[in-house]
Amino acid sequence: MTTTPDATTAPAGESSLIPTLPGAAYVDPAVFDRECERIFEDMWFCAAHESDLPGPGAFRTVQVGRESILLTRSRRGELRAFYNVCRHRGARICLEDSGEKARSFQCPYHAWTYDFDGRLIAAPNLTKMPDIDRVDYGLRAVHVRSWMGYVWVSLAAVPPSFEDTVEAEVVARLGTVDNIATYDIASLSIGRRITYEVKANWKLIVENFMECYHCATIHPELTEVLPEFADGLAAQYFVDHGAEFGEDIKGFTIDGSEGLGVLPGLDEYRDRKYYAITIKPQVFVNLVPDHVIWHRMYPLSEQLTIVECDWLYTPDVVTSGRDVSASVELFHRVNQQDFEACERTQPSMSSRLYRDGGVLVPSEHHIGEFHAWVTARTDSQKADSQEGG
Amino acid sequence: MTTTPDATTAPAGESSLIPTLPGAAYVDPAVFDRECERIFEDMWFCAAHESDLPGPGAFRTVQVGRESILLTRSRRGELRAFYNVCRHRGARICLEDSGEKARSFQCPYHAWTYDFDGRLIAAPNLTKMPDIDRVDYGLRAVHVRSWMGYVWVSLAAVPPSFEDTVEAEVVARLGTVDNIATYDIASLSIGRRITYEVKANWKLIVENFMECYHCATIHPELTEVLPEFADGLAAQYFVDHGAEFGEDIKGFTIDGSEGLGVLPGLDEYRDRKYYAITIKPQVFVNLVPDHVIWHRMYPLSEQLTIVECDWLYTPDVVTSGRDVSASVELFHRVNQQDFEACERTQPSMSSRLYRDGGVLVPSEHHIGEFHAWVTARTDSQKADSQEGG
């Protein structure tokens, strides 16, 4: 679940069924390799929350495509991202998922030592090796920036325009960037984080998130809160359309009970509405009046994907220790329902019956656009724009 | 163990040793793929016992070659078999090994709903999708029939003649189909079922079943009951020859104690004899006076095979709760001994010493015929007769 498709562009008249990608797209390791190269390692990738890196030397390691990337902050608090690979003989600099270094990153094998800007600042016998340049042999940096409180990296030599890719997805859905700015997401804090291991191809998870045709079948709690999702169409009748809460619903919670107020500054138009946005290739955002749910996928192989989901609230909700479990529980249950559906779909992808794929019904037509996008990006005829390292 | 080879056709005079298949035939995943395509997915495959499907809506899911197949019965009790794949976006219809549906098969993802004949009878918003034909988009059926109380399926577009394949194996062994009809196997009930996971290529299991050269070495209990197996030849001196029980043996039991009588209508010629029949590619049948032992293999990969073995008795033996353990134990032990031998053989298949295979002794010459049969069916020159789905 759960974007609201744009019904205005649904094809009318002629054949209502649209073919999907062929099954091999979901099970062939060579296809996954190409997707890593052309998509995850070549676009902007949402890697962590800013608060995962509270200060200089705090670090986190994440998998971006096929690469282990080390995120940290410089002495001046600026975000930094590096390949997690020592320039000497390749040992992993940090094995832990997260931690904090006091002064530097020291490779635990031969003690090559890098500052938080990646410069090589010490190595045994370094003075006897005059041709080792401290920048050339520093940790290899990747592009990094912050947006909406999240840390985004790009492994491309020349990253794509952030505006034309990430921000454009928001504009397509909400009309303007202002309409997401009203939630002031960067000011929010993580109230809960849940990590899911999903035994399915990442594209099945995107497809699931993009349509609500399944909502009536597998999301009883969600359709209780958002009755229009129960009709299986959940059309986005116009840009910036949000799904309205049911009449008796007081908040976006597992039982429709009162939420945690309304985010400060939120315009009234949105104070009983739900929005879902897919930011390709690996971010899903849900906006509700009192919190934001932010998913990041980390695809590990053609059949395994990690999903990290944050529930974001105002800092005083989090620091005051108010009980957020009724709102967490609603989308946690939606996640479990969705990922179970994806895992049930993955095994058929190798069936001869799915050799040419399945079909999309009209209310899923925007999945066809996603398939066209993936196909265009991974087209083997296209010149390779990859960086060598 | 344990067919009795036909010694009358054993080659005489010249070289007594016959080469086997090369080791690669047992370890190469590409060979296994080809065997799935040309053998398991192209012939008749024994999938379940009729009693596994007691009535309309009762179902069982089985692996046939590389496909998950859903077996059930129609409203009128007729056998039905389908690919276990939703025609919409491919989710598995049933994840369980077996179960029962009251009214229909409903895909748990988007609620596409099929009747027990596979027709698409409901889907959210179906009325708005006029081009969805309820048969075209029904569950894709595969051929199914019953024989000897078992459910056989074929995934071929045009299945081979049942008479020329399955029945022909019985005729070659017993002379006529009448000679197996005397056991009235379809009337028997399952007294015990044991499932084995064997870490070996399916062909090693067939080869093991086809010869008795190993009986004296690994089957002490069996050779006690059938003394002629101890000479390591166990020749089928003529068509319809059966192995005679030992003089002091009262029944086909672990200790030679009394069995459970004689199957009604069995001709006298067989009332102290044992017969073993291999029905290629995946069924082994043992006939003894008071019960029948029926094995089915489900090859899962080039090095993993599931074997499901049923011990069949007259319905009143089963319903009366008579103790069948002495007869079950005998062949259960034989199975364990055989599968251990197969698992011990599998690892050498990748040795350079086995690059050109091993040798068959004269009493194993019919394994050479099995090898020739496999080679002919999987010959890469042969035009592909496969169905597209």
Next chain:
Amino acid sequence: MTTTPDATTAPAGESSLIPTLPGAAYVDPAVFDRECERIFEDMWFCAAHESDLPGPGAFRTVQVGRESILLTRSRRGELRAFYNVCRHRGARICLEDSGEKARSFQCPYHAWTYDFDGRLIAAPNLTKMPDIDRVDYGLRAVHVRSWMGYVWVSLAAVPPSFEDTVEAEVVARLGTVDNIATYDIASLSIGRRITYEVKANWKLIVENFMECYHCATIHPELTEVLPEFADGLAAQYFVDHGAEFGEDIKGFTIDGSEGLGVLPGLDEYRDRKYYAITIKPQVFVNLVPDHVIWHRMYPLSEQLTIVECDWLYTPDVVTSGRDVSASVELFHRVNQQDFEACERTQPSMSSRLYRDGGVLVPSEHHIGEFHAWVTARTDSQKADSQEGG
């Protein structure tokens, strides 16, 4: 750790950094296959200690390249080595790592029986198979010899000269074979054996053993005992140079406490020195005054290597039950530190950042020679010198 590189041949003046092998050399299964074929299955391979085979019929099974090899002794006590594959239909003769047979090796499948020289001495119905030659169909032997108390095998049709390969490594390091003979290694007994499973490519383990640039970083106990290792150079200033014990060090023990005397006959020059020798492709030897540490690697795949390490003492140290734990603990800890470093390096080998490899500093230049040696042996242009079986 821990050979002492020959600084006299270190390149001077120009660029001090030397490229390593590319990352693919450590992760590509096809590269590993080629290394098995051209290195482990084509050279002399140290397979076991002589005492693992105390007498006729005692056996051990080991993995040499991709093959399971059965080591034993003949009736007259001579070493024998065979492919662990029955010549009939390929079953493993022995599944256990070690054991003892009273009279013969009998295949547990069809009872083909071989004497300790490998000759086929019995098989059911053998007399009826006149064309089975007892030598032709005996266990297939591989070359075997003893050196330094260890059992070495070669699977090559014509093994390389032992003198030009194994012994030449000792001569290059110590100047003469006499200088290792002074330790009389063949007379020593195993006081302790520890087996390590290392999730790293075998070449990372060799490289680690060949340099001491990492000693100061990961081996605090070792550098305490051998202070010159702490400078990260640990140069072999001349042939037969050994690393001197620290002033207050009494023995090669975890705490520098007294060892177990001095090996009888050891020349005085060596009585406070440590030597490390790499015998390509899979043996590392450490010589200290009172014991010898002997490592053998068994590479199982491109990312998994078993290392078996023996601590060797004089027979009366072992039989008297004297406490050897202080000396075992020192190198056991070094092993753990080294293997952890190797396991931390393996994952980066598939990073795009390591596509062209890393760099060697001057004190690691001999690793470059190892890389050149591996490359030359596995060069795909070179004619294949492999035996067919």
